[in-house]
Structure formats: C-alpha cells, structure tokens
Amino acid sequence: MSRIVLASKSPARTAVLKAAGVPFETAVAGVDEAAVKNGLLAEGQGPRNVADALAELKAVKISRNRPGDLVIGADQTLDLDGALFDKVETMAQARERLQLLRGKTHKLHSAVVVARDGQAIWREVPGAKLTMRNYSDAFIDDYLAERGEDILSSVGCYQLENQGVQLFSRIEGDYFTILGLPLMGLFDFLRLHGALKS
Numbered sequence: 340m341s342r343i344v345l346a347s348k349s350p351a352r353t354a355v356l357k358a359a360g361v362p363f364e365t366a367v368a369g370v371d372e373a374a375v376k377n378g379l380l381a382e383g384q385g386p387r388n389v390a391d392a393l394a395e396l397k398a399v400k401i402s403r404n405r406p407g408d409l410v411i412g413a414d415q416t417l418d419l420d421g422a423l424f425d426k427v428e429t430m431a432q433a434r435e436r437l438q439l440l441r442g443k444t445h446k447l448h449s450a451v452v453v454a455r456d457g458q459a460i461w462r463e464v465p466g467a468k469l470t471m472r473n474y475s476d477a478f479i480d481d482y483l484a485e486r487g488e489d490i491l492s493s494v495g496c497y498q499l500e501n502q503g504v505q506l507f508s509r510i511e512g513d514y515f516t517i518l519g520l521p522l523m524g525l526f527d528f529l530r531l532h533g534a535l536k537s
C-alpha cells in the first residue's frame with residue numbers, strides 16, 4: 340500500500356486527516372509562499388489559481404524526496420470580491436479582519452493536489468461561500484479572547500468547528516473545504532491507488 344504524506348504544517352489539516360483515520364506522515368515543504376503568491380498576483384492570477392499553484396508546489400517539492408509516496412499538498416485562499424486576503428499576524432489584525440468580513444459574503448478556495456515522484460497526478464480546487472452575520476464588536480472580542488492566538492492559524496480568523504460557526508448567517512460548501520482539506524475526492528483518489536482501503 341502506497342504511503343501517504345501530508346505536506347503541511349497546518350494543525351487543522353493534520354487534525355482532519357487524523358480524525359478520518361488515515362495513516363499518514365507529515366512533512367513541511369518550506370516553500371516561500373509569499374514570494375510565489377506575489378508573483379502570481381502580479382501576473383494577474385486570482386485567489387483560486389494561487390491556491391492551486393501553491394498546493395501543487397508543496398506536494399511536488401516533498402514528493403521529489405519521497406519516491407513512490409503519495410504526497411498531499413493543500414492551500415487555501417480567502418477571496419473577498421476577487422481580492423486575496425492572507426492570514427493575519429496579530430490579534431488586533433484578527434479583530435480588524437472579522438470587522439472587515441462582517442455582513443459580507445466571502446469565498447474560500449481550498450486546493451488539494453497529490454504528487455508522486457515530482458509530478459502532480461491529481462488535483463481539486465473546491466470553493467465555499469460564507470456569509471457572515473452583522474455580529475457586534477463585543478461578540479468579536481469575546482470570540483477572540485476565547486480562542487486566543489490559535490485563531491491566527493486560520494486564514495479567515497475563525498474556526499468553524501467551535502463557536503466560530505456563530506459568526507455566520509449562511510454557509511454554502513463542504514465543511515472540510517472550509518477547514519482547508521477537502522476530503523471526498525481526495526479519498527476516492529487514494530482508494531483508487533490502493534492507499535486507503537476500499
């Protein structure tokens with residue numbers, strides 16, 4: 340059975356794959372994502388294609404050193420009216436991000452790519468549309484105080500799997516797409532290649 344490698348430092352992706360009972364190892368690709376992202380944006384690429392390219396980059400890079408293994412790379416971009424928003428670095432910025440997204444609909448593009456021996460052999464880039472309530476500043480402050488710095492690991496400064504779900508008035512899309520690792524198509528592919536039991 341081919342070995343599965345997750346090319347990610349994301350706590351959410353690791354947790355999702357582990358909870359799904361998938362046997363895997365993790366490896367961090369150490370790609371300069373900011374440089375690649377800025378280059379792609381300068382070429383006029385949109386948030387979806389940026390996520391796709393970064394996911395492939397991470398998967399292909401790790402796969403070169405893991406002969407025969409199926410390496411999963413993933414990347415998620417937040418798209419508000421076509422503009423790409425990156426993760427924030429401070430809690431103050433997280434507060435501003437949640438204020439910016441308030442009352443609006445944004446998209447998450449979650450790319451997942453599988454590579455083997457330096458080649459991308461499968462990919463999927465599903466999206467999700469998330470509409471946020473007109474929640475109060477007090478709600479934001481309570482949520483951020485409750486979640487702490489963990490929230491900075493999420494591109495939208497929210498975590499759907501906890502009280503973050505209270506931020507939304509409507510969610511269109513797959514739960515795992517929102518968490519950053521779409522599973523259904525990925526698992527079909529892994530089963531096809533004998534890496535998961537059928």
Ligand SMILES: Nc1nc2c(ncn2[C@H]2C[C@H](O)[C@@H](COP(=O)(O)OP(=O)(O)OP(=O)(O)O)O2)c(=O)[nH]1
Pocket residue numbers: 346347348349350351352413414415416426492493494495497498499500517518519
């Ligand atoms: N726990 C949680 N995390 C979320 C949620 N929505 C998005 N995320 C996380 C998943 C990813 O870790 C992060 C998206 O950022 P990236 O795609 O750049 O991944 P990241 O840099 O974290 O890790 P990687 O590039 O895979 O090494 O946002 C959510 O609802 N809950």
